[in-house]
Amino acid sequence: MRHTKVKDLLSSTTTLHEVNAKGWVRTFRNNQFIALNDGSTINNIQCVVDFENTADEILKRITTGAAVSVTGTLVESKGAGQKYEIKVAQLEILGDSDPEKFPMQPKKHSLEFLRENAHLRVRTNAFGAIMRVRSVLSFAVHNYFQQKGFVYVNTPIITGADAEGAGEMFQVTSLPIDHLPKNEEGNIDYKKDFFGKHTNLTVSGQLEGETFAMALGQIYTFGPTFRAENSNTSRHLAEFWMIEPEVAFNDLDANMDLAEDFIQYVIKYALDHCGDDLKFLEGRLLEEEKSKPQAERSEMTLLEKLNFVLENNFKRVSYTEAIDILRDSTPNKKKKFQYIIDEWGADLQSEHERYLVEKHFKCPVILFDYPAKIKAFYMRLNEDGKTVRAMDILFPGIGEIVGGSQREERFDVLVEKMKALGIDEEELWWYLDTRRFGSAVHSGFGLGFERLVLFVTGMTNIRDVIPFPRTPGNAEF
Amino acid sequence: MRHTKVKDLLSSTTTLHEVNAKGWVRTFRNNQFIALNDGSTINNIQCVVDFENTADEILKRITTGAAVSVTGTLVESKGAGQKYEIKVAQLEILGDSDPEKFPMQPKKHSLEFLRENAHLRVRTNAFGAIMRVRSVLSFAVHNYFQQKGFVYVNTPIITGADAEGAGEMFQVTSLPIDHLPKNEEGNIDYKKDFFGKHTNLTVSGQLEGETFAMALGQIYTFGPTFRAENSNTSRHLAEFWMIEPEVAFNDLDANMDLAEDFIQYVIKYALDHCGDDLKFLEGRLLEEEKSKPQAERSEMTLLEKLNFVLENNFKRVSYTEAIDILRDSTPNKKKKFQYIIDEWGADLQSEHERYLVEKHFKCPVILFDYPAKIKAFYMRLNEDGKTVRAMDILFPGIGEIVGGSQREERFDVLVEKMKALGIDEEELWWYLDTRRFGSAVHSGFGLGFERLVLFVTGMTNIRDVIPFPRTPGNAEF
Numbered sequence: 001m002r003h004t005k006v007k008d009l010l011s012s013t014t015t016l017h018e019v020n021a022k023g024w025v026r027t028f029r030n031n032q033f034i035a036l037n038d039g040s041t042i043n044n045i046q047c048v049v050d051f052e053n054t055a056d057e058i059l060k061r062i063t064t065g066a067a068v069s070v071t072g073t074l075v076e077s078k079g080a081g082q083k084y085e086i087k088v089a090q091l092e093i094l095g096d097s098d099p100e101k102f103p104m105q106p107k108k109h110s111l112e113f114l115r116e117n118a119h120l121r122v123r124t125n126a127f128g129a130i131m132r133v134r135s136v137l138s139f140a141v142h143n144y145f146q147q148k149g150f151v152y153v154n155t156p157i158i159t160g161a162d163a164e165g166a167g168e169m170f171q172v173t174s175l176p177i178d179h180l181p182k183n184e185e186g187n188i189d190y191k192k193d194f195f196g197k198h199t200n201l202t203v204s205g206q207l208e209g210e211t212f213a214m215a216l217g218q219i220y221t222f223g224p225t226f227r228a229e230n231s232n233t234s235r236h237l238a239e240f241w242m243i244e245p246e247v248a249f250n251d252l253d254a255n256m257d258l259a260e261d262f263i264q265y266v267i268k269y270a271l272d273h274c275g276d277d278l279k280f281l282e283g284r285l286l287e288e289e290k291s292k293p294q295a296e297r298s299e300m301t302l303l304e305k306l307n308f309v310l311e312n313n314f315k316r317v318s319y320t321e322a323i324d325i326l327r328d329s330t331p332n333k334k335k336k337f338q339y340i341i342d343e344w345g346a347d348l349q350s351e352h353e354r355y356l357v358e359k360h361f362k363c364p365v366i367l368f369d370y371p372a373k374i375k376a377f378y379m380r381l382n383e384d385g386k387t388v389r390a391m392d393i394l395f396p397g398i399g400e401i402v403g404g405s406q407r408e409e410r411f412d413v414l415v416e417k418m419k420a421l422g423i424d425e426e427e428l429w430w431y432l433d434t435r436r437f438g439s440a441v442h443s444g445f446g447l448g449f450e451r452l453v454l455f456v457t458g459m460t461n462i463r464d465v466i467p468f469p470r471t472p473g474n475a476e477f
Numbered sequence: 478m479r480h481t482k483v484k485d486l487l488s489s490t491t492t493l494h495e496v497n498a499k500g501w502v503r504t505f506r507n508n509q510f511i512a513l514n515d516g517s518t519i520n521n522i523q524c525v526v527d528f529e530n531t532a533d534e535i536l537k538r539i540t541t542g543a544a545v546s547v548t549g550t551l552v553e554s555k556g557a558g559q560k561y562e563i564k565v566a567q568l569e570i571l572g573d574s575d576p577e578k579f580p581m582q583p584k585k586h587s588l589e590f591l592r593e594n595a596h597l598r599v600r601t602n603a604f605g606a607i608m609r610v611r612s613v614l615s616f617a618v619h620n621y622f623q624q625k626g627f628v629y630v631n632t633p634i635i636t637g638a639d640a641e642g643a644g645e646m647f648q649v650t651s652l653p654i655d656h657l658p659k660n661e662e663g664n665i666d667y668k669k670d671f672f673g674k675h676t677n678l679t680v681s682g683q684l685e686g687e688t689f690a691m692a693l694g695q696i697y698t699f700g701p702t703f704r705a706e707n708s709n710t711s712r713h714l715a716e717f718w719m720i721e722p723e724v725a726f727n728d729l730d731a732n733m734d735l736a737e738d739f740i741q742y743v744i745k746y747a748l749d750h751c752g753d754d755l756k757f758l759e760g761r762l763l764e765e766e767k768s769k770p771q772a773e774r775s776e777m778t779l780l781e782k783l784n785f786v787l788e789n790n791f792k793r794v795s796y797t798e799a800i801d802i803l804r805d806s807t808p809n810k811k812k813k814f815q816y817i818i819d820e821w822g823a824d825l826q827s828e829h830e831r832y833l834v835e836k837h838f839k840c841p842v843i844l845f846d847y848p849a850k851i852k853a854f855y856m857r858l859n860e861d862g863k864t865v866r867a868m869d870i871l872f873p874g875i876g877e878i879v880g881g882s883q884r885e886e887r888f889d890v891l892v893e894k895m896k897a898l899g900i901d902e903e904e905l906w907w908y909l910d911t912r913r914f915g916s917a918v919h920s921g922f923g924l925g926f927e928r929l930v931l932f933v934t935g936m937t938n939i940r941d942v943i944p945f946p947r948t949p950g951n952a953e954f
Binding site for chain 1: 480516599600609611612629649654657665674688689691701703705718908910913915944
């Protein structure tokens with residue numbers, strides 16, 4: 001008899017037929033009630049064991065974490081909290097779980113302990129929910145772009161280009177690094193490396209993505225990107241997944257429209273498809289916040305916060321306006337900011353972004369038209385000669401979730417900028433070709449996928465929303 | 478006026494209204510007819526320029542590769558091969574393309590030349606089609622698994638584990654490799670490396686995927702994987718995308734059913750959603766084969782071949798049966814094989830796989846129950862003690878497209894196998910935990926995505942179905 005998934009059993013329309021379920025024991029109460037979970041849903045199905053007619057040695061093996069197969073009749077449940085249960089006729093232990101040794105006992109574990117057991121934490125309610133939500137959000141991303149006719153592009157992970165300067169890079173090599181081959185000048189002979197040159201892990205697929213947008217019109221990437229930065233924070237990972245759409249003929253306004261519409265779509269998609277998981281995570285957050293002083297608790301529950309993002313336009317504010325607001329703000333005047341804002345041109349720190357989003361506007365904010373000096377070389381220079389058509393989207397509790405821009409489409413202006421910054425034109429010959437041949441206005445942005453998952457799940461540490469986090473000192477599994 | 482995509486213009490239901498289109502000039506005939514493409518479809522829209530009332534200096538700039546914006550009336554076309562065309566009222570050159578310099582002139586280019594211009598080749602019909610088909614196939618992959626309730630899992634790209642031995646690995650490091658820090662013993666001090674240890678790029682997400690399948694039930698990965706093998710062939714890449722589903726409680730038969738159903742689904746999805754592109758690629762292949770001797774030409778066209786896979790079950794053959802067939806085959810007897818098959822236990826080479834698929838069975842073949850000695854440590858040992866529950870799916874023209882197995886779920890058997898092969902138990906403590914706690918029968922497979930794209934597009938070199946191929950000596954862009 002083929003087993004039926006718990007999710008399907010719980011949404012049955014008929015009862016009293018024989019069913020088989022397979023899964024893992026979450027709890028076993030009174031020698032009688034198994035809470036069985038198979039990962040198809042956060043909900044367990046209760047399996048009622050006829051303990052009087054079951055051998056003691058079997059009952060003893062029904063422990064948290066054990067894999068079991070139960071066959072029996074699906075009946076309406078008299079217990080609270082569940083519609084159906086299985087009246088077990090036959091029970092088989094598929095794999096034992098020694099209660100003295102299994103780390104995931106049904107009690108509260110610290111998030112740090114769970115991270116050290118990333119291969120098992122997904123067997124808990126919270127991490128099962130997070131990983132299902134993450135998966136559904138990924139699918140929402142593809143759905144959104146594919147419906148609109150965007151082409152999914154897998155830009156390279158290993159790259160010979162290191163021009164964007166988005167961050168420190170990891171080196172990739174096949175050379176034996178304890179016996180490096182040297183050339184005649186005594187330097188490392190990269191001709192002997194796999195690719196015949198020095199290569200790194202990509203920090204962004206944008207530049208390659210642009211070359212495809214200038215042929216296919218609308219493209220998006222969704223793949224891993226890397227930063228070798230020693231940031232031990234709750235918002236940074238050395239390996240994370242990034243989504244980078246790029247659209248020919250879009251200016252910055254159209255780019256903002258796209259980003260806002262996209263984010264609202266994927267959040268709505270999660271609300272529509274992950275109701276049970278999000279409700280659980282909302283409860284988890286409320287529980288967690290009980291231990292905090294009133295002033296530090298959220299004003300909204302998780303679901304309220306998600307709906308708020310759907311129902312309100314993102315506030316669009318120029319960098320110049322933002323500086324005025326920050327300069328006049330109480331924390332700035334009272335010198336409560338670590339970095340005091342006193343003049344135009346200052347780079348915004350996380351504290352400023354959070355003030356704007358969480359205190360001043362109290363909604364997602366799109367900042368645009370930043371000073372050219374604090375932004376990347378490929379951003380379109382405005383007519384004022386000092387700002388560029390950049391945008392950042394800031395979210396409450398998360399900070400920057402999107403960074404994007406209209407790209408500099410004018411060959412001469414771009415080359416001049418590269419020269420001024422010492423960026424090698426030779427190395428980026430192919431990127432410059434997009435401006436040499438059939439150039440046009442185009443725009444795009446990057447969204448750090450884990451930051452989105454953080455926002456939607458209400459978790460606070462980015463290490464808890466990716467299966468196996470990579471951070472300084474951490475590459476276990 | 479917002480521009481309309483060429484694809485939407487060509488499927489209009491009304492005419493005689495004003496439209497704007499933006500795209501790139503493919504050709505410009507008779508100073509009058511622009512074939513305009515914007516990447517939304519393989520088809521161009523014809524734009525008819527009123528050359529008598531257009532300045533010569535503008536007409537001169539309408540060259541292959543130039544980006545233009547045309548505004549005019551959508552009318553029914555009198556020309557052959559298109560339903561609609563735009564009668565141009567206004568034309569703007571957005572970006573020039575110097576015909577002396579633009580490499581993608583409308584003539585036949587060698588595939589090798591196009592690879593060297595991977596950033597521009599996507600502006601050709603063939604590569605536009607290939608990349609759109611690739612994108613739709615990716616989406617089909619997600620669609621298939623998400624509809625069935627599989628959870629998408631992003632297994633790590635940078636890994637500290639090197640136990641699978643699926644192939645040579647690239648090392649990842651943040652150490653300055655020309656000034657490596659040494660420890661007291663004079664060895665490289667990996668404690669100073671970013672992750673505090675020696676790390677590599679992943680060759681497979683399977684082992685991590687298994688830990689998630691044993692919690693969530695059904696999972697799949699779809700991400701980049703790497704091999705640092707010096708294989709300069711038309712079937713190998715150093716960086717490629719792999720799909721790895723893993724299902725708790727599935728045995729090898731269920732695994733074969735899943736793989737077959739999955740492959741048929743994604744091919745059908747491509748046929749349903751990429752009609753124009755596939756028809757173009759079919760024509761391209763016919764054209765290409767004209768230059769070949771009759772005997773080397775395909776018996777089926779591209780679409781016939783794809784439909785054949787949908788309409789026929791894959792032939793399931795045990796390794797032992799396959800050896801019998803090969804031993805008795807004409808090329809074996811006549812010593813035409815490079816590697817003569819004379820006894821059970823021999824590893825099958827590409828020539829043998831192709832014989833089975835292309836000459837003997839003439840359909841996709843699933844080989845199963847391979848000798849334990851030639852397969853990986855984690856595969857389930859059969860009761861005969863000498864074969865394992867492995868399967869490979871072989872496709873005509875491609876060879877191995879899927880490799881999978883039922884996994885060894887018995888802790889003791891697995892540990893014994895690891896010991897025999899010298900695989901470090903300590904390093905794989907987390908993998909062994911899946912067998913320590915709630916172990917169960919489970920199975921999965923890996924499908925090399927580019928091999929699937931190769932099959933569906935009818936291309937013959939794997940470097941032509943990924944945007945920026947990574948091969949020995951090649952990491953440009």
